[in-house]
Amino acid sequence: MAAAVARKEPIRLSYRDGQIMVTPDDQDVFFISAEKATDACRQAVKTEERISVFKSRFLLPLHGWCAKHSDRVAACYMPLPAGHIQAFIVTSSSRFDFALADEIAALERDLANDFWRVGVFQVPAGEDRSLATFFNPEGALEVYAQRGSASK
């Protein structure tokens, strides 16, 4: 009988006083994500500045936007970048929210205008497995999650 293989989960980020906290066990994968994101999008960034730029110019604005829309947003994930960044915003509702979609487009435009090569997409709440059709959770970052919601 084959041994059960534990499914890889996204790395959960936490936020305190405007700072992003990454557990020591997750640091290596987080650094890889930051390097790939800045490689793809902001090549002018010096290597030593990559982590801080990725945190302050991408993750914090994205997390802040989600928190500001917490009445409709349940979670946000960023898969490991491959040439470009993708972010998936999981909503609280099972219906597609067209008004929110216009706001997500504006967020995407703001990030793109800050030189990130990025697509931000809405995924209505559904079964947990449906997220796996869009990205591999291994190496992904959980940028935002309301505990007890879609963050499983």
Add this chain to the structure above:
Amino acid sequence: MPSADQHRNKAERNRNFLNSISLTDYPEWVTVAAFYTAVHLVERLRAAAGDGDSTSHEDRLNYVQHFMPSEFHSAYHILQNVSMLARYQSTADFFAQFQPQEVAEEIVAKRLALIEQYTTDSDAHGK
């Protein structure tokens, strides 16, 4: 490299196909046909501007983000998002997320129509 006219032809064929689909029976395919109509309208505008071809959906979205008006970008972004959901999620998920009337009004009559109108206006102004 396809010309602007070749992309116009592809967009027109995709739009004709969209018009032939039963919205009640296959709303998910209406969204996919709407997106691929928009894809060729963007490629038509890009070719006419002398900006070459997009190499991927990501490259095309990047072009739209930087070279199209914000309303155009929002409409295209939503078509891409909805088409992605239609293609990769289950049929049950799609019908839970969208009513056929929303597909007709929000996707075809509002977002795709905006992109089509912008393209027509660009032709009229020789852009």
